[in-house]
Amino acid sequence: MIKNPTPRIIAFLTATILTCVVGLISIIFKSSFVEILLEVTLNFIVSFVLTLYALEFFIYRKIKLVYKSIHQLKTGKSDPVFPPLFGSTEDPIAGVTQDVLNWAKDQAVEIEQLRKNETFRKEFLGNVSHELKTPIFNVQGYINTLLDGALDDPEVNLHFLSKASKSADRLASLVEDLESISQLESGYLTMEMETFDVHDLIKDVFDSMEFIAHDKNISFGFKEGCDVPFIVEADKSRIRQVVVNLVSNSIKYGNKDGHTIVGLYDMDENTLVEITDNGIGVEPEHIPRLFERFYRVDRSRSRAEGGTGLGLAIVKHIIEAHNQTINVRSSIGVGTTFGFTLRKG
Structure with missing residues (x-):
């Protein structure tokens, strides 16, 4: 049993089988040796060419169309060049099968990475909102306390204003750090x-x-x-x-x-x-x-x-x-x- 036969091998085996059948029929009808030889030779050549043409044109080139689609999806480059008919010494089905498997693996890895990125994004947004919430709530609390009457007490108002200032400074530091890390991760920030x-x-x-x-x-x-x-x-x-x-x-x-x-x-x-x-x-x-x-x-x-x-x-x-x-x-x-x-x- 031949593993991964090429179109040429399939055409050769098919032509050989048909030739044997034709040869046996010719012998049964008692054709002359020359006639049998001509019939067998002609049958082998015609069978080989037609089978190879059918495989190359109707099957192999259609598989290449599938490969072209996969190739474009993977790379986005120009169309791959089709090999000429009868010029392939490789098994096209095995090659395309391997490409499809590789493409499927790449897609699985990409999907897994997207899932991880989505999880990371959710965690990041949750962390950002949590970190921003604390200083914002602190500033709100201090200001509301001052507006509710503490502003008239010189000792209390300075204390609360100092607390609000520290929370605002922390908020500003957090925003500045977020901006810095965003620039670094996006690649927009160049090194001098x-x-x-x-x-x-x-x-x-x-x-x-x-x-x-x-x-x-x-x-x-x-x-x-x-x-x-x-x-x-x-x-x-x-x-x-x-x-x-x-x-x-x-x-x-x-x-x-x-x-x-x-x-x-x-x-x-x-x-x-x-x-x-x-x-x-x-x-x-x-x-x-x-x-x-x-x-x-x-x-x-x-x-x-x-x-x-x-x-x-x-x-x-x-x-x-x-x-x-x-x-x-x-x-x-x-x-x-x-x-x-x-x-x-």
Whole structure:
């Protein structure tokens, strides 16, 4: 039994069978050897050509029309070129069957991805509405309280106005972060590449955030041998945003009297930047989801610290927009290290 026969093989077998039948009939009627030979030869040729033509024209080319439709749906490119009649040495049905199977698999993967995106969209909308609702309700509550009479009390009105201002600031930060992540994910935001010293940039971030770290008495520093220039090529303002976010996290989740240490390492074509704290750490089950939008390990503490829940997602998008990578490792009670790479300048 021949597996996956080509049109030529089918035509050959058909012509052979018909020729044998004609030959037997000729022998029965006692035709001469020459006549039998001519009849058999002519019958084989005619049978072979007609069968091959029927297969090629009526079956093979119709299958190719199906393939063309699938091809256009998959790629949207111009029509595939039909091979000439009698020129195919491959099994067209097997080829088209494989294409159909591949196309079906692609469609199944695409449908599954669409379902995941729909679930993600619903979760994202739910998270956004939840995050926006808290500061909006707070502002509404403070303003309504003031309008109900608290405005006339100098001590109370300043307190409520201060609370409303903080909620408005958080709302503005959330909207700004949403805008940033939308631009990064859509690809509309381009990176303004320049050459600079990432060591100086980190030192500048340390200086600007000392007052925030003062409440917990958290110290900043560089690992031994890393307090030297490291020239990189990147978008300086965006990398500053990355460093500010990671250092801010190390302060928020760091222990009192703790420290935040930065290590800089030569990695051939890239420079590795590691920001390490000796804070509370992150449990292993949470680490794979740290860069998800609005994902919080400790929701109550995160909100108390004033985060929007989008910081690490923005950090990841910025680093990936530089065609680089970011990772995290952490141990409970020991601390957390975020590491990302930048191309050398």
